[in-house]
Amino acid sequence: MKTTTIDSIISNALEGKDLCPSEGVFLLQQTAPEAIATIRQAADILRQRQAGDTVTYVINRNINYTNICEQHCSFCAFRRDAGESGAYWLDWGQILEKATDAVGRGATEICMQGGLNPDAKIDGATLPYYRKLVETISDEFPQLHIHAFSPQEVQFIADQDGISYSEVIASLQEAGVDSMPGTAAEVLDDRVRRILCPEKTDTATWLEIVGTALRLGMPMTSTMLSGHIETQSQQIGHLEKLRSLQRTAKENAYPAHITEFILLPFVGQEAPKPLRNRVKRDQPVLEDALLLTAVARIFLGNDITNHQPSWVKLGLEGATEALNWGCNDLGGTLMEEHITTMAGAKGGTCMAVETLQEAIHSLGRPYQQRDTLYKKLKQTANSTT
Numbered sequence: 423m424k425t426t427t428i429d430s431i432i433s434n435a436l437e438g439k440d441l442c443p444s445e446g447v448f449l450l451q452q453t454a455p456e457a458i459a460t461i462r463q464a465a466d467i468l469r470q471r472q473a474g475d476t477v478t479y480v481i482n483r484n485i486n487y488t489n490i491c492e493q494h495c496s497f498c499a500f501r502r503d504a505g506e507s508g509a510y511w512l513d514w515g516q517i518l519e520k521a522t523d524a525v526g527r528g529a530t531e532i533c534m535q536g537g538l539n540p541d542a543k544i545d546g547a548t549l550p551y552y553r554k555l556v557e558t559i560s561d562e563f564p565q566l567h568i569h570a571f572s573p574q575e576v577q578f579i580a581d582q583d584g585i586s587y588s589e590v591i592a593s594l595q596e597a598g599v600d601s602m603p604g605t606a607a608e609v610l611d612d613r614v615r616r617i618l619c620p621e622k623t624d625t626a627t628w629l630e631i632v633g634t635a636l637r638l639g640m641p642m643t644s645t646m647l648s649g650h651i652e653t654q655s656q657q658i659g660h661l662e663k664l665r666s667l668q669r670t671a672k673e674n675a676y677p678a679h680i681t682e683f684i685l686l687p688f689v690g691q692e693a694p695k696p697l698r699n700r701v702k703r704d705q706p707v708l709e710d711a712l713l714l715t716a717v718a719r720i721f722l723g724n725d726i727t728n729h730q731p732s733w734v735k736l737g738l739e740g741a742t743e744a745l746n747w748g749c750n751d752l753g754g755t756l757m758e759e760h761i762t763t764m765a766g767a768k769g770g771t772c773m774a775v776e777t778l779q780e781a782i783h784s785l786g787r788p789y790q791q792r793d794t795l796y797k798k799l800k801q802t803a804n805s806t807t
């Protein structure tokens with residue numbers, strides 16, 4: 423009976439039909455090796471049809487400009503109070519130095535996110551501080567793509583300065599932000615958010631900010647923090663909300679869309695104790711992450727083409743395996759990563775281009791450097807496997 427049901431769901435998916443939420447949950451509930459193999463294979467076929475065989479990567483640098491944060495997310499090992507041991511706040515010279523180093527190492531993108539620091543103001547307002555963060559880089563290196571500020575940071579700026587989300591986004595865009603990360607999504611379900619990140623935006627606000635960004639022509643990525651307290655039904659509910667957001671953008675011909683989906687399996691080793699005790703999980707369970715990766719491809723692939731695993735969370739070996747479960751991109755070099763590493767992730771803080779290429783090559787698939795918006799940069803492709 424179960425086999426028949428899986429077969430019919432998979433056969434519909436392979437015909438290009440959408441999964442309904444209950445079908446997505448049903449796939450996630452499978453434990454039999456044959457069923458899981460069928461789901462993996464379907465995700466791999468859809469990945470091949472929707473995104474091709476080539477696995478892409480981006481040369482980028484992360485800059486986490488401060489870890490001083492007014493919020494207290496229950497999973498976060500990164501945040502500090504001002505003055506606390508380990509608290510830092512990069513000055514303009516340090517920001518520029520990191521951007522200069524990134525350019526020297528071939529980066530096409532700077533990815534910037536940080537804590538919500540209420541002291542980050544210029545002349546008493548928050549937006550000018552964030553604009554200066556961007557302009558410090560974009561004035562010197564206009565060729566760099568600046569991928570910066572989560573919906574949570576947009577809400578923070580808007581609240582601090584008493585302005586609208588669209589004013590914040592338009593102003594950041596004018597300063598030089600080219601796209602924004604769809605982080606701070608965690609799981610888009612308020613029952614989960616009340617425990618995980620009670621001070622963060624609620625689900626409706628996160629969706630409103632991302633929808634506003636797309637309407638204003640700001641491309642967004644999308645993410646899900648998985649494997650903590652959420653249920654399978656909440657995981658699928660999250661995917662359903664992303665799918666519907668992307669459809670709204672397409673149906674209304676918004677000038678931007680969601681460029682990729684990144685699964686971020688929970689790393690709990692150094693997470694604050696209450697959540698760590700509740701989840702009782704130090705590192706991601708690879709099997710769970712891979713099944714969810716495959717179901718995400720099947721559920722979202724018609725609308726969001728590019729799927730990326732996190733080598734920071736899964737390690738390079740796990741992330742490379744995820745390329746067989748529906749992913750078509752191996753992410754970025756990052757050059758430095760603090761947020762997940764401080765939570766105890768074992769994947770490392772940076773990745774050499776050659777290491778990413780070798781990992782892809784080990785699967786017998788071609789690799790190719792891309793820019794942030796998935797434009798392929800021809801000169802760094804390999805033509806043979």
Ligand code: SF4
Binds near residue numbers: 495500
């Ligand atoms: S996850 Fe972000 S918003 Fe939450 S406490 Fe950590 S730095 Fe602050």
